[in-house]
Amino acid sequence: MDIKVNVRETDGDCNIVELAGEIDVYTSPKVKDALGELIDRGVYNLVIDLEKVRYIDSTGLGVLIGGLKRVREHGGTVNLVCTNPQIKKIFDITGLVKIFGIYDSEDAAMKASV
Amino acid sequence: MDIKVNVRETDGDCNIVELAGEIDVYTSPKVKDALGELIDRGVYNLVIDLEKVRYIDSTGLGVLIGGLKRVREHGGTVNLVCTNPQIKKIFDITGLVKIFGIYDSEDAAMKASV
Amino acid sequence: MTVSGTDPATVETVELRIPRKAEWVAVARLAVAAIASRMHFTIEEIEDVKLAVAEACTNAIQSADASNQIHIVCEADHAHLRVTVANANIEGAPAGAPPAPVEDDVRVDGLGVFLIRSLMDDVEYEVHPERGTHLVMIKRLAS
Amino acid sequence: MTVSGTDPATVETVELRIPRKAEWVAVARLAVAAIASRMHFTIEEIEDVKLAVAEACTNAIQSADASNQIHIVCEADHAHLRVTVANANIEGAPAGAPPAPVEDDVRVDGLGVFLIRSLMDDVEYEVHPERGTHLVMIKRLAS
Ligand SMILES: Nc1ncnc2c1ncn2[C@@H]1O[C@H](COP(=O)(O)OP(=O)(O)O)[C@@H](O)[C@H]1O
Numbered sequence: 259m260d261i262k263v264n265v266r267e268t269d270g271d272c273n274i275v276e277l278a279g280e281i282d283v284y285t286s287p288k289v290k291d292a293l294g295e296l297i298d299r300g301v302y303n304l305v306i307d308l309e310k311v312r313y314i315d316s317t318g319l320g321v322l323i324g325g326l327k328r329v330r331e332h333g334g335t336v337n338l339v340c341t342n343p344q345i346k347k348i349f350d351i352t353g354l355v356k357i358f359g360i361y362d363s364e365d366a367a368m369k370a371s372v
Numbered sequence: 373m374d375i376k377v378n379v380r381e382t383d384g385d386c387n388i389v390e391l392a393g394e395i396d397v398y399t400s401p402k403v404k405d406a407l408g409e410l411i412d413r414g415v416y417n418l419v420i421d422l423e424k425v426r427y428i429d430s431t432g433l434g435v436l437i438g439g440l441k442r443v444r445e446h447g448g449t450v451n452l453v454c455t456n457p458q459i460k461k462i463f464d465i466t467g468l469v470k471i472f473g474i475y476d477s478e479d480a481a482m483k484a485s486v
Numbered sequence: 487m488t489v490s491g492t493d494p495a496t497v498e499t500v501e502l503r504i505p506r507k508a509e510w511v512a513v514a515r516l517a518v519a520a521i522a523s524r525m526h527f528t529i530e531e532i533e534d535v536k537l538a539v540a541e542a543c544t545n546a547i548q549s550a551d552a553s554n555q556i557h558i559v560c561e562a563d564h565a566h567l568r569v570t571v572a573n574a575n576i577e578g579a580p581a582g583a584p585p586a587p588v589e590d591d592v593r594v595d596g597l598g599v600f601l602i603r604s605l606m607d608d609v610e611y612e613v614h615p616e617r618g619t620h621l622v623m624i625k626r627l628a629s
Numbered sequence: 630m631t632v633s634g635t636d637p638a639t640v641e642t643v644e645l646r647i648p649r650k651a652e653w654v655a656v657a658r659l660a661v662a663a664i665a666s667r668m669h670f671t672i673e674e675i676e677d678v679k680l681a682v683a684e685a686c687t688n689a690i691q692s693a694d695a696s697n698q699i700h701i702v703c704e705a706d707h708a709h710l711r712v713t714v715a716n717a718n719i720e721g722a723p724a725g726a727p728p729a730p731v732e733d734d735v736r737v738d739g740l741g742v743f744l745i746r747s748l749m750d751d752v753e754y755e756v757h758p759e760r761g762t763h764l765v766m767i768k769r770l771a772s
């Protein structure tokens with residue numbers, strides 16, 4: 259019922275944000291703060307790993323969209339790692355598959371961020 | 373929220389009853405029926421494997437005690453396989469550790485049944 | 487209230503009231519998931535109902551309304567789950583402060599209701615001038 | 630009702646009503662587990678509360694009483710979870726048939742209540758001549 263946020267730097271210029279838990283109306287502010295902090299520090303290429311996320315709702319999607327809008331102002335990218343069929347379905351239904359890159363592994367998402 | 377019952381014969385004269393799921397006021401009649409059927413068929417040495425049981429309440433304990441009472445009339449035994457600390461705790465609190473053999477593996481429980 | 491969409495002869499009702507606060511939405515979500523699971527919906531359908539009910543609770547929290555509870559009524563029969571989500575008040579309790587303004591910089595308006603409509607088979611708003619908005623949604627069991 | 634054992638200033642209430650039938654007890658169990666989890670009880674404590682509430686529901690079902698619902702009230706503050714379990718009726722609904730006699734050949738009388746007393750920090754029966762038995766139980770958060 260909570261969310262854990264773990265940020266890792268990589269050799270390239272992107273950061274990996276690993277989320278674990280449930281992203282809902284209660285926990286999404288924590289995700290928003292974590293993304294905001296990175297972007298404030300000038301990190302504009304983000305890989306967000308959703309592999310350990312069991313649940314995401316519209317407020318969580320809103321936070322991801324908000325992050326994407328901010329990094330795009332700086333020519334940045336948000337690429338997602340997600341294989342959970344239920345969560346991929348949410349991105350499908352809402353059409354967000356078209357605005358995020360969604361990959362099966364961190365490696366693939368990082369390559370797309372270059 | 374449901375219970376699965378899987379009965380296996382062994383080389384010895386005991387049967388292994390593998391339970392998976394939750395044993396509560398709704399599902400325990402199913403366990404009771406399965407044990408009753410075995411005992412009616414003359415199987416009096418039972419190993420009941422609780423390793424895949426995530427939850428047991430007093431009605432589940434009542435069914436196990438009922439089975440034990442019936443097989444004891446025929447000189448039989450009920451040995452349990454259980455390592456889940458929460459479930460072991462229930463057997464501890466209720467003092468049922470003293471009337472059931474509780475083992476860490478099917479092998480150990482089967483040896484005790486001989 | 488008539489139970490349109492469910493069979494009144496066999497319907498079973500589970501009712502839940504949670505504080506109208508973000509931290510309690512997960513409780514509603516898990517309770518409704520348990521109900522859908524008891525009804526033998528598939529795992530995918532359970533996730534659909536869970537998300538739809540959570541979105542309805544999120545809307546109830548974010549609406550400009552001073553009620554202090556969310557009232558969730560689940561009516562189950564052999565073929566449907568019907569969930570009604572409404573704002574409510576603990577009788578006699580003072581109304582809570584109105585919710586903080588939604589401070590999402592990106593407020594994707596309609597995403598919640600869009601998801602509810604996509605995930606459930608039937609969705610209706612019942613607007614009661616006195617009692618506020620009731621969101622009614624139905625998921626059908628595959629037969 | 631006074632909220633003995635919880636702080637009325639900060640208490641948050643979650644209310645649940647389920648049909649008085651064995652198949653719905655799991656829903657109560659999972660909802661209460663979600664509440665205890667939200668309050669940051671440990672996994673072991675969550676299991677304790679879950680089992681205690683399920684035992685109270687089982688007693689309510691097995692009691693000789695014609696009510697058709699179980700009413701569960703969870704009151705949470707910073708230091709306690711207080712759960713009240715009582716039989717109740719949907720207003721206006723016909724009372725259900727009395728429950729089938731308990732057909733366990735081995736009825737380990739008192740095991741349910743014994744478990745509740747062992748797993749919770751405080752347990753009280755409030756017997757109301759009109760409204761039936763209320764079982765009230767409190768679990769304290771380690772500070
Ligand atoms: N149960 C409800 N009670 C009161 N207002 C509601 C309820 N459900 C939805 N609304 C209103 O409808 C508006 C639109 O909701 P929605 O389209 O889901 O927006 P979003 O996805 O951005 O939350 C909400 O902002 C809210 O004011």
Ligand SMILES: Nc1ncnc2c1ncn2[C@@H]1O[C@H](COP(=O)(O)OP(=O)(O)O)[C@@H](O)[C@H]1O
Nearest residue numbers: 430688689692693737738739740741742762764
């Ligand atoms: N909430 C309740 N409503 C009505 N009767 C109750 C309630 N809780 C307990 N009882 C009564 O107390 C009796 C003893 O319960 P308990 O000691 O838990 O027995 P057991 O463990 O065998 O279920 C029950 O058989 C029931 O008649």
